[in-house]
Amino acid sequence: MQGIHHALVLNLHQPAGNLQQLLDQGSWEAAEILQAMDRIPRSLWGQEDLARVHLAFSGTLLETLADPDFQARVYGTVDCGSLLWHFQNEALFRILGTGYYHPVLPLIPAADRDEHLARWQGIARHLFWRNGFQGFWPPEMGFGMELIPLLKRLGYRYVLVDSEHVEALSPMPWHELRYRPHIARYADAEIVVVVRDRDLSNAQESGMDADWFVREVRQRTRHCDFPPLVTTATDGDNGGWFRNPQPRANFWGFYLELLERVRQGATPLRPAFIDDYLDRYGAAGEVSLSAGAWNTGWHHGHGFVQWTGSQAQRDALARVATTSRAIHDARWRAGEIRSDDGMLHRQLEDAMWHLLRAETSCNYFWGEAWVGRAHADLDASWISLESARRRLN
Numbered sequence: 001m002q003g004i005h006h007a008l009v010l011n012l013h014q015p016a017g018n019l020q021q022l023l024d025q026g027s028w029e030a031a032e033i034l035q036a037m038d039r040i041p042r043s044l045w046g047q048e049d050l051a052r053v054h055l056a057f058s059g060t061l062l063e064t065l066a067d068p069d070f071q072a073r074v075y076g077t078v079d080c081g082s083l084l085w086h087f088q089n090e091a092l093f094r095i096l097g098t099g100y101y102h103p104v105l106p107l108i109p110a111a112d113r114d115e116h117l118a119r120w121q122g123i124a125r126h127l128f129w130r131n132g133f134q135g136f137w138p139p140e141m142g143f144g145m146e147l148i149p150l151l152k153r154l155g156y157r158y159v160l161v162d163s164e165h166v167e168a169l170s171p172m173p174w175h176e177l178r179y180r181p182h183i184a185r186y187a188d189a190e191i192v193v194v195v196r197d198r199d200l201s202n203a204q205e206s207g208m209d210a211d212w213f214v215r216e217v218r219q220r221t222r223h224c225d226f227p228p229l230v231t232t233a234t235d236g237d238n239g240g241w242f243r244n245p246q247p248r249a250n251f252w253g254f255y256l257e258l259l260e261r262v263r264q265g266a267t268p269l270r271p272a273f274i275d276d277y278l279d280r281y282g283a284a285g286e287v288s289l290s291a292g293a294w295n296t297g298w299h300h301g302h303g304f305v306q307w308t309g310s311q312a313q314r315d316a317l318a319r320v321a322t323t324s325r326a327i328h329d330a331r332w333r334a335g336e337i338r339s340d341d342g343m344l345h346r347q348l349e350d351a352m353w354h355l356l357r358a359e360t361s362c363n364y365f366w367g368e369a370w371v372g373r374a375h376a377d378l379d380a381s382w383i384s385l386e387s388a389r390r391r392l393n
Contacts, residue, residue, distance in 0.1 A: 004221050005229045005272035006052075007194070008255075009160060010236030011137060012037060013058035013102050015362045020064070023073065034078040035245065036237040041086035041093075043252035048091040050259045052271035055093055055236070056137035059100030059120045060360070062127055088128055094273050095128050096137040097121065097156060103359040104142035104307050106291055107317055109324040113147070115356055117154055134158065134275045140361050141196065141233075141294035142304065149189040158192035158274060160233060164302070165292040166195050170285035179221055179228035181274075181283035192283045194274055196233045198295060205234040207241045210257040214267045226284070229277050233294075296365075307364040316374045320359055323378050323385075327351050330388055338392065347388035354381035 014033065022030035044051045062084075064070050071080040087093055099105060099116035100123070108116075125131060134157040138147070141162045151159055158181065168177050177195070184193045200216065221228040236242055244250040261267045292302050299306040308314055331348050338344050358377035363370045 002224070002268065003227060003270045004217055004268050005227060005277050006217070006269050007054060007229060007231040007272055007274050007277070008052065009054040009056065009096070009137070009196070009231060009233035010040070011056045011233065012061055012236050013056075013139070014061045014064060014237075015360055016060040016063070016101070016357055018362075020070065030074075031077050032243045033237050034074060034080075036243045038078045038083055039245075039250075039252055040236065041083070041089065043256065044092050047256070047259055048089070050262055050271055051092050051255075052273050053093050054096055054135065054137075054274065055087065056096040056098045057087075057124070058098060058102040058139070059116075059123055060102065060357075062123050066123070066127055084127055094135065094275065095124060095130075095133055096135040096160070097124070097133040097154070098137045099139050101356045101360045102139040102362070103356075104140050104293065104304060104361045104364070105138055105147055106142055106144040107304055107307060107364075108359045109321050110146075111328050112324050112356060112359060113150055115352065116359075117150065119356070121154065135160065135194070137233075140307075140365075142292070142361070143289060144291040145184065145186040145289050148184060148186040148191050151191055152189040156191065158194050158278065160194050160196055160231065161289055162196050162292065162294045163198045164295070164300070165290045166193065167288045167290060168285065169288055172285050173223070175221060175223050175228070176226070176285070177287070179224055179230055180226060180285070181229060181278060181281075182285045182287040183283050184287050184289055192278060193287055193289065194229070194231055196231050196294070200230065201232045201234050202295070204232045204251070205239060205241070207251075208254060210254055210261055213254075213258065214261065214269055217269060227277075227281055229272065229274070229281075231274075307361065310368055312368040312371050313364050316358075316364065316371050316378075319378055320355070320374070323355050323358075323381055327355055327381070327385055330385060330392065333392055334388070341391065344388055344391045347384045347391070351381045351384040351388065354378070354384065 019030050065080045065084055098120055100119040101116060103116055105113050132155050136151050136156040136159045143161050163178050178197060182193045183190050217230055241251050247253045293304060296306055334344050334348060354377045358374040363374040
């Protein structure tokens, strides 16, 4: 029987300061989130022969987990230093690149995308002790074709895209479009596209049992005359199924049961790393990608309406664009006429990181509830920018 390859992807993100704020409020939620992350490597110890998991950590979460003060504060709950060390295990995990402050990349200025991606690579190379990352996870799976040249320039081999936004350019049936990697081209750059199965991912998010998953995957891939790659991707620290500490009532109980079926030869399913699959089988056919994101509990992800549906959201994003132009213009001028002014460049860096943090997707995800956080960072960004402008004049 032909093998069915399964790529499991988990997104892990917390906005800057969110875990600290939950702790300050005495909330139990901070412990639940940390324990959900800690449960990932603990559940997989001794499963290195079969378990294969892709992880996408936002830069803000990595920054929090690596902070010595935060580590000391939560030591009785989770040993964050050991947790980061466990995630270096390349037998179990592949780390996917992403954006530092978790922005919806197509919604922010092009000049800022490079800043997010380069800063993420800086912290990830340090914490995970490696120089490169093959796969890219767009925050919120928000993607557009114009991002392809940037990803290639930064060394990425493949990008994950939701199945709702992939359209065939080469003739292919439905099951090939969804269960085989493809090539997408923009300008003079191309990248491999790995398609997330939205339906199966919805099941992964809400809860399922191993027998149902095996039957469903076999049914969906029954017409494949090629080795299919089934990709499921969800958050890995949100929702009751991931946060539940009871082994038989959470995702990891399901996953370990699935691994046992694989070990017994009772299923054609095989956990797989995407890069290993590409090394062996490559990609086939060309696709086009429509702009969009993954689905949330109440939105389909088309057109980014989740983040742009209200006037307040659109106004904040317009202010982001204005601020970005002003900062990049000032940085350019400072490099030309005041390259040796350390204070000036510190002021511009302060303006930049406040801008990047203002672009965090969570500031817009909750409708208008968090838009004020974006404006607070933009206010701080302008204060530093005006100080820098005075030094330039």
